[in-house]
Amino acid sequence: MGLLKTNANIAGPDEFYSELIAAHEGLTKAQSDALNARLILLLANHIGDRAVLSEALKAASIRHSS
Amino acid sequence: MGKLFETPLYPYRRSSDQDAHAPVRHAVVVVGAGPVGLAVAVDLALQGVEVVVLDENDKVSWGSRAICFAKRPLEILDRLGCALPMVERGVKWNLGKVFFDDRQIYEFNLLAEKGHRHPAFINLQQYYFETDLVSRLRELQAEGKPIDLRGCSKVLSVEQDADKATIQVDTPEGPYTIEADWLIACDGAGSPVRKMLGLDFVGRIFEDNFLIADVVMEAEFPTERWFWFDPPFNRGQSALLHKQPDNVWRIDFQLGWDIDREEELKPENIDKRLRAMLGADISYQLEWSSIYTFQCRRMEKFHEGRVIFAGDAAHQVSPFGARGANSGIQDADNLAWKLKLIIDGKAPASLLETYDSERIYGADENILNSSRSTDFITPKSDMSRVFRDAVLELAEHYEGMRPMVNSGRLSVPCTYDGSPLNGADCDKMPARTRPGSPVVDLPVGNRFLLNLLGSEFYLLTIDAEAPAALDVEGVSVKRIALNTADEAEDYLQQRYLGDASSAVYLIRPDQHVVARWEHFAENDVRKALLKAIGR
Numbered sequence: 001m002g003l004l005k006t007n008a009n010i011a012g013p014d015e016f017y018s019e020l021i022a023a024h025e026g027l028t029k030a031q032s033d034a035l036n037a038r039l040i041l042l043l044a045n046h047i048g049d050r051a052v053l054s055e056a057l058k059a060a061s062i063r064h065s066s
Numbered sequence: 067m068g069k070l071f072e073t074p075l076y077p078y079r080r081s082s083d084q085d086a087h088a089p090v091r092h093a094v095v096v097v098g099a100g101p102v103g104l105a106v107a108v109d110l111a112l113q114g115v116e117v118v119v120l121d122e123n124d125k126v127s128w129g130s131r132a133i134c135f136a137k138r139p140l141e142i143l144d145r146l147g148c149a150l151p152m153v154e155r156g157v158k159w160n161l162g163k164v165f166f167d168d169r170q171i172y173e174f175n176l177l178a179e180k181g182h183r184h185p186a187f188i189n190l191q192q193y194y195f196e197t198d199l200v201s202r203l204r205e206l207q208a209e210g211k212p213i214d215l216r217g218c219s220k221v222l223s224v225e226q227d228a229d230k231a232t233i234q235v236d237t238p239e240g241p242y243t244i245e246a247d248w249l250i251a252c253d254g255a256g257s258p259v260r261k262m263l264g265l266d267f268v269g270r271i272f273e274d275n276f277l278i279a280d281v282v283m284e285a286e287f288p289t290e291r292w293f294w295f296d297p298p299f300n301r302g303q304s305a306l307l308h309k310q311p312d313n314v315w316r317i318d319f320q321l322g323w324d325i326d327r328e329e330e331l332k333p334e335n336i337d338k339r340l341r342a343m344l345g346a347d348i349s350y351q352l353e354w355s356s357i358y359t360f361q362c363r364r365m366e367k368f369h370e371g372r373v374i375f376a377g378d379a380a381h382q383v384s385p386f387g388a389r390g391a392n393s394g395i396q397d398a399d400n401l402a403w404k405l406k407l408i409i410d411g412k413a414p415a416s417l418l419e420t421y422d423s424e425r426i427y428g429a430d431e432n433i434l435n436s437s438r439s440t441d442f443i444t445p446k447s448d449m450s451r452v453f454r455d456a457v458l459e460l461a462e463h464y465e466g467m468r469p470m471v472n473s474g475r476l477s478v479p480c481t482y483d484g485s486p487l488n489g490a491d492c493d494k495m496p497a498r499t500r501p502g503s504p505v506v507d508l509p510v511g512n513r514f515l516l517n518l519l520g521s522e523f524y525l526l527t528i529d530a531e532a533p534a535a536l537d538v539e540g541v542s543v544k545r546i547a548l549n550t551a552d553e554a555e556d557y558l559q560q561r562y563l564g565d566a567s568s569a570v571y572l573i574r575p576d577q578h579v580v581a582r583w584e585h586f587a588e589n590d591v592r593k594a595l596l597k598a599i600g601r
Contacts, residue, residue, distance in 0.1 A: 037452045
């Protein structure tokens with residue numbers, strides 16, 4: 001563990017967030033799902049490191065207790 | 067012209083066993099004259115083991131069936147002396163096209179690694195493969211090897227006790243009984259022998275049906291492999307077009323699980339599918355069609371007492387990746403030398419436990435790979451489909467995404483990592499030839515390394531000294547001495563030396579690496595060899 005950057009790492013977080021949301025504007029749920037999937041795959045390919053990807057999958061799998 | 071698979075190749079002949087007063091005892095009886103049964107029988111006979119092959123009919127397989135044979139099985143068949151006619155006849159292809167929905171998304175060229183005697187794989191109808199094996203069997207018979215192939219000889223019952231199996235065989239002239247020290251069941255996915263012994267498959271993971279159509283095209287058509295994901299003519303499923311010898315094209319339509327077999331097999335319905343796929347105006351002849359059903363599963367153990375299972379009788383996978391017949395040939399390869407040593411009293415019967423462990427490892431690897439292909443081709447959930455489609459859409463535009471497209475991962479040989487038969491490793495040497503790996507071929511002068519290996523233990527030395535032969539408690543080891551200075555290319559360094567300055571490899575009769583060292587030491591080799599034969 002510890003390979004995945006979980007500290008603040010994006011310069012201009014507000015701009016990135018707006019860009020992400022804007023990319024989904026006007027899309028149906030199915031189109032948005034497809035866009036998200038393509039984005040995940042492109043980013044995963046860019047990262048490449050299997051250990052980082054596994055850590056990211058774990059880190060993203062937060063289970064909320066109700 | 068009569069089709070090859072309609073002609074009796076080994077018609078019934080009365081055996082003297084049928085007139086014997088007491089059941090005749092044989093060293094090995096093989097049930098099933100398919101690719102696996104014939105391969106193991108030929109292998110045993112080559113090594114002087116007496117073997118009788120029983121087959122319930124007298125012909126090669128009906129229709130093309132297994133059509134893709136990978137390099138490792140071809141290497142094994144080469145050791146058995148019958149790869150050349152197969153490779154000569156087989157179709158070699160390099161160009162593949164991938165289609166998604168209504169369009170081609172990319173094409174690829176399989177650039178096979180250089181420096182191997184055999185191609186990465188060939189397309190060849192199973193009936194040709196079997197015919198060549200039967201020809202080899204006939205050659206061995208002519209040389210006086212102890213091998214017999216009995217057509218129209220159906221196994222009615224199998225019983226076993228501690229030292230033999232008793233087999234009742236039905237023939238057109240009535241039943242008779244024989245005994246076998248060892249029985250090898252290569253009788254297919256539905257294995258009657260397995261059922262007779264009350265053993266069954268475990269781990270059903272996936273089920274599907276495929277409509278298989280072999281068509282003879284009357285127009286020019288390229289020698290390429292075309293694979294469709296979710297095409298308009300077979301929505302939600304896949305389709306595959308593959309070339310075989312004699313202008314025969316194999317077309318596979320995936321059908322899903324819940325289908326009406328009779329309806330699907332009607333020629334007019336097959337015709338509709340073919341025209342939707344290849345164009346309304348194509349002209350073709352339908353040579354053979356069938357519905358193929360599979361499940362991914364395997365037996366818990368591959369042998370039970372005196373009865374050993376190989377090929378589809380022991381394990382079944384999806385067709386993606388051509389892992390059925392290919393893995394069955396590797397079962398035969400793994401089994402024959404072990405059984406030979408056991409029969410000769412040079413290895414304990416417990417060596418057979420490693421046939422189970424090594425080939426179960428192989429079967430699990432095949433089941434894993436073919437299940438992954440299946441999950442990609444037929445997504446099991448909405449989100450799985452979203453990702454699958456995303457991979458395909460990206461693959462159309464970005465080359466980097468193409469490795470994730472999975473229409474079947476071609477069968478590559480199994481490395482028996484962690485096998486109890488493996489010995490010492492040398493970490494300076496390349497990973498691809500580590501203990502448990504099959505020997506990697508390379509050109510040696512005007513020949514190839516694998517042609518220097520027969521069916522015994524070998525000591526391959528590279529720039530290293532060693533005796534020309536060794537005898538380890540009755541098991542002989544022959545040396546093959548190679549020198550980097552003699553070779554124009556640096557394959558020896560790439561494939562065997564790595565960072566080591568010299569190398570000594572101990573190789574099993576099935577051409578898998580037992581152990582490797584930088585220098586020869588007799589004691590090391592003796593120890594490794596005894597371990598490799600389960601002593």
